[in-house]
Amino acid sequence: MPDQLLFAMEVMLNGLMAGVLYALVALGFVLIFKASGIFNYAQGVMALFSALTLVGIMDGQIPFSHLINAIFGTDLHHFGWHVPAVVAIFLTVIVMAVFAWLVQKFIFRHLVNQEPILLFMATIGLAYFLEGVGDLMWGSDIKKLDVGLPQGINEWIDITTFEAFGYGFFIDNLDISATIVAIILVAGLIAFSQYTKQGRALRAVADDHQAALSVGISLNFIWILVWSIAGFVALVAGIMWGAKSGVQFSLSLIALKALPVLMLGGFTSIPGAIVGGLIIGVGEKLFEFLIGPMVGGATENWFAYVLALLFLVFRPQGLFGEKIIERV
Amino acid sequence: MFYREAGDFSTTYPQDSQTFPIRFDRYRYYVVLAVAFLVIPFIINDYWANAVFVPFLIYAIAAIGLNILTGYCGQVSLGTGAFMAVGAYAVYKLMTAFPDVSMLIHIPVAGLITAAVVTLFGLPSLRIKGFYLAVATLAAQFFLVWLFNKVPWFYNYSASGQISSPERTVFGIIITGPNTEAWAKYMICLVFVTICAIIARNLTRGAMGRKWMAIRDMDIAAEIIGVNPMKAKLTAFMVSGFFVGIAGALFFSVYLGAAEVGESFGIDKSFLVLFMVIIGGLGSIFGSFIGAAFMVLLPVLLKNVLVGWLGWPTDLAAHLQFIISGGLIIVFLIMEPHGLAQLWRVTKEKLRLWPFPH
Numbered sequence: 001m002p003d004q005l006l007f008a009m010e011v012m013l014n015g016l017m018a019g020v021l022y023a024l025v026a027l028g029f030v031l032i033f034k035a036s037g038i039f040n041y042a043q044g045v046m047a048l049f050s051a052l053t054l055v056g057i058m059d060g061q062i063p064f065s066h067l068i069n070a071i072f073g074t075d076l077h078h079f080g081w082h083v084p085a086v087v088a089i090f091l092t093v094i095v096m097a098v099f100a101w102l103v104q105k106f107i108f109r110h111l112v113n114q115e116p117i118l119l120f121m122a123t124i125g126l127a128y129f130l131e132g133v134g135d136l137m138w139g140s141d142i143k144k145l146d147v148g149l150p151q152g153i154n155e156w157i158d159i160t161t162f163e164a165f166g167y168g169f170f171i172d173n174l175d176i177s178a179t180i181v182a183i184i185l186v187a188g189l190i191a192f193s194q195y196t197k198q199g200r201a202l203r204a205v206a207d208d209h210q211a212a213l214s215v216g217i218s219l220n221f222i223w224i225l226v227w228s229i230a231g232f233v234a235l236v237a238g239i240m241w242g243a244k245s246g247v248q249f250s251l252s253l254i255a256l257k258a259l260p261v262l263m264l265g266g267f268t269s270i271p272g273a274i275v276g277g278l279i280i281g282v283g284e285k286l287f288e289f290l291i292g293p294m295v296g297g298a299t300e301n302w303f304a305y306v307l308a309l310l311f312l313v314f315r316p317q318g319l320f321g322e323k324i325i326e327r328v
Numbered sequence: 329m330f331y332r333e334a335g336d337f338s339t340t341y342p343q344d345s346q347t348f349p350i351r352f353d354r355y356r357y358y359v360v361l362a363v364a365f366l367v368i369p370f371i372i373n374d375y376w377a378n379a380v381f382v383p384f385l386i387y388a389i390a391a392i393g394l395n396i397l398t399g400y401c402g403q404v405s406l407g408t409g410a411f412m413a414v415g416a417y418a419v420y421k422l423m424t425a426f427p428d429v430s431m432l433i434h435i436p437v438a439g440l441i442t443a444a445v446v447t448l449f450g451l452p453s454l455r456i457k458g459f460y461l462a463v464a465t466l467a468a469q470f471f472l473v474w475l476f477n478k479v480p481w482f483y484n485y486s487a488s489g490q491i492s493s494p495e496r497t498v499f500g501i502i503i504t505g506p507n508t509e510a511w512a513k514y515m516i517c518l519v520f521v522t523i524c525a526i527i528a529r530n531l532t533r534g535a536m537g538r539k540w541m542a543i544r545d546m547d548i549a550a551e552i553i554g555v556n557p558m559k560a561k562l563t564a565f566m567v568s569g570f571f572v573g574i575a576g577a578l579f580f581s582v583y584l585g586a587a588e589v590g591e592s593f594g595i596d597k598s599f600l601v602l603f604m605v606i607i608g609g610l611g612s613i614f615g616s617f618i619g620a621a622f623m624v625l626l627p628v629l630l631k632n633v634l635v636g637w638l639g640w641p642t643d644l645a646a647h648l649q650f651i652i653s654g655g656l657i658i659v660f661l662i663m664e665p666h667g668l669a670q671l672w673r674v675t676k677e678k679l680r681l682w683p684f685p686h
Contacts, residue, residue, distance in 0.1 A: 039459050070640045110662040116458065117404060118665050121606050124599060125657030132650030140643065256595070259463045267459065296478040305467030309452055312464060316456045326548050 006167045011289045012282050017175035019281020020182045021240055025258035026265065026273035027186070028233040033267050034206040035226040038108065039120045042127035044255020046096070046231055049134040051238030051247045053095050055145050056138040057088040063137045085147040089235070096231030097224075104224045131252060140249070145242035149177050178240040185236055186274065189229070198225060206268075260308035266318030275319060280304045330679040347529055364518055369511040377510035378583075384624045385517035386579045391604040391616035392528045393571030398602070399610035400532055401564035402544030403453050407465035408572055409597030410472035413589050414442045415576025417482050420491045423504075423581065424484055431496050431503060435520065435577045442573025443566045445472075450565030454558055457547070469595055476589040492586035504581045513582050520578060524571055529613050531567060540564050541611070603653075607660055609669025618668045626653060 025043060032040045056063065060079040068076055083091070107126065111119055150173040162168035193199035204212040205222045213219055241251050261280050265272025284303045292299045317324050336351045338344040348354040372381065390412060397403050405411075418438035422429070449468040453461050476482050483491050495505030502508050503516045531537055539560040542550035551557050580587045587593070600623060608619020627649055634645035664670055 066641075066644055070644055107658055107662070114661075114665060118606075118661055120404075120459070120462075121602075122658050122661045124603075125654045125661065127654070128650050129654030129658065132647045132652075132654060135647040136644070136651065140647065256466070259466060263460055263463050298474060298478070302467060302470035302474050305464070305470055309464045309467045312456045312460055313452055316460065318460075 003167065006165055008286065008289060010169045010171075011285045013169065013171060014175070015282035015285030016278055017171070017179055017281070018285065019278040020175075020179045021237065021254070021277075022257050022261045022281055023274045023277025024178075024182050024185070024233060024237040024240065025254050026261040026277055027189075027270065028230040028237070029258060029262055030265075030267065030270055030273045031189075031226055031233065032230050035202060036108070036205075036223050037116060037119070038123060039116065039267070040230065041120060041123040041255060042130055043230065043234060043258065044252040045127040045130045045134070046099075046234035047238035047241065047254060048247070048249070048252040049099075049130050049238075050092055050096055050231060050235035051145060051242040051251060052134045052138045052143070054088055054092045054147075054235065054239065055143045055242070055247050057091050058083050058085060058147075061138055066139060067136055089147070089239075092235055093232055096235060097228040100224050100227030100231055103227055104220065108223065109220070127252070127255075131249075142246045142248040143242075145239065145247050147239055147243065149174055149239075149243055151243070172244075174240070174244055181236060181240070185233065186270070189270070198222075202226060257304065260304035262318075263308040264311055264319055266320045269318070269320035272318060272320035280307065283307055330682075331676050332680055347533075361522070364522075369515055372510050372514050374510045377514050379628055380624060382513050382517055382583050384621055385514070385521045386575050386583055387601065387604060387620040387624060388521055388617050389524050389578070390572050390575035390601045391608060391620045392524055392613060393568045393575060394601050395605045395608075395610065395613065395616045396528060396532065396540070396571065397564050397568035398605055399612065399615075400537060400544060401540040401561060401568075402547075403450070403561060403564060404458070404462040405465045405568070406462050406595070406598045406602065407449065407468035407472075408601040409593045409595055410469040411442055411446050411569060411572045412576030412579060412597060413472060413476055413593035414445045414569075415439060415573030416580030416587060416593065417476055417491065417589075418442060418573065419577035419581050420493065421482070421484075423494060423496060427494070427496070431498050431516070431581070434496075435574055435581075438577040439570040439573040442576065443569035446569025446572065447562055447566045450562055450569075453561050453565070466595075469598055473589050473593065488588075490586050490588050491580065493581040493584075496581075504585070506585060508582070516582055517578055520574055524574060525613055525617075528567075528571065532613065536560075536563060544611075603657060607657065607667055609667025612667070612669035614672065615667050615669030618672070622668065623653075626656070 025047065028043045028046070029040055032038055032043075055061075060081040060083065062068075062076050062079060065076045068074060103126065107122060108119070111122055152173055154171050154173050154176060157171050158168040191199075193203055201212070201217045202222055202225065204215070204217055205219060209219060212222075237254065238247070238251065241254060245251075257280075258277075261273060261276040263276075264279060265274070265276030284300045284307075287303045288297070288299050312318070330352050331350055332352070333350055336349075338349070346354075348357050368381070390408060394405060394408050397405050415438045418441040419434050422434045422437060423431075426434070449465065452464050456464060477489065483489055486492075493504045495502055495507060497503065498516065501512050503512050532540070539550070539555045540563075542553070542555050543557055543560045543564075547557055550560070576593070580592070584592060604619035604623045605616060606619070607622055608617065609615025630649045630652060631642075631645060634640050634648060635642055640648075660667070
């Protein structure tokens, strides 16, 4: 096979892996949007916050130590213990559930029945707030996150492809584990929404708030639940991205990457989020590989948006979105 | 006692339909203008100009522009930062290509160029709506920033990739470049703000503004009663682009002096202007001013209090600033979804009767 084609194939495979991560973030958006009609811009910052919390708990950092030091003139920084990853993840999930409860209690309960754009604004405010809290709690330096996932090039794929094509594909072990985790997560979510009582209630709320309310489903509970799940999804995304490139501010920007995925897949469709993520992941990597050198590179920043935009002009509801019917 | 119509008679139609029909309001407006034009320029110093007044005035123009698009026409845009960049780069190219032409011509022309670009990016609004459109404007944000970074022609092949504004004068007074005096910066911005606000106010209360509002309230219904949605939406994008372009041109040439597109006109700027519009009040020109003032003053105030008084490290103050501005936005949305302008309206109603409520 010609080299160029092999390169393209490698790029495509890597794009698929990146797409899985985009899809993970987009999934969090879709869950909240379906259940409550809130377009949650804070999803990316939630991923950052959960990853920061995870690292903080694992390293035994004292929360708000900078603030305490500034006020009382003390010199606190660490408790001096290390928590195993599994326990820390469990604790972080609890933190995210508490966060979900707080968000529901103090923000969105008071904004029920407001226009969608106001809810969107509120989530941007929330994003700023959470970003500040995260930095204040755990410090703003770049942190290393290591939960014991395998890293580095996958030797087996390298050797096998080398024997088959005469060119070894470079695929990161981390990307492979991210893909596996994402598949498990999605399967889990689907099982949850199909076979459990809460999952059914969640789907009912997504279908029709009023009808769900009238058969005795607590909207408040479902919303807290769905924010917690989104927090959990954010944590998973945060772990994957954090393990890849360190836990730092730029992690919150993956939310922006997830937006075109949503546009492509439709705001209300879980399969859409996954397929959209894969298309965007592969598309932007291939475009950068094929066209990028001609126009000066760094096309990854905008390609996804332009692709989604062009796509929307022909199909305004996205790939899997429900058909938009408008009435006066 | 204040803001009362009693004893205020309109005897001609122009009097009846003037912008400030209540006499008290009208005099208040003249007083504000007089103070802005005749008092502040003589007492302003560098710190106040650079930290407060110039950014406030420039952001007020940008906020008016976005308010026309989002507040009046209901089309959410997250590309304001990049549209400001278009204005900035347009004025930079004009300033360097035609050094002898007055800035009073360059800046509006930069606005017109921006208007054309924004209209182009407004085209998808004919097909897509709501959040989809908001995200689509992000395409403009990222694409334009990338474009200005990658095409050397835009920054005149300068080695640093930055643009920096050369010294230009208006009526013999230096208004751009490092030697500009504080009052000159202030005055040029003030002149543009005043003109923009008057244009915006009159557009929004005329036929065009009513069409925009009809589209905002319900586009299908508006179409049925004979508003051409294409014309209404695209004019909103155009007018908004014009104002945002002027704001971008002033922001670069007068305020910053030198700019790097990703840093000065990134997505943060888009959100900042959007916050100004939301906090100030959607669909209100006056709201754009208070929103801009609020978002410009808040960081200055927080910094003075936290770093100046309490002596906290600056990074801590920066984090707290995030928390406080994020929190305030949420509080505002919960308490008063219609923004500060609505509070002002309520206050006016109260003042009408005060101090004799019966």
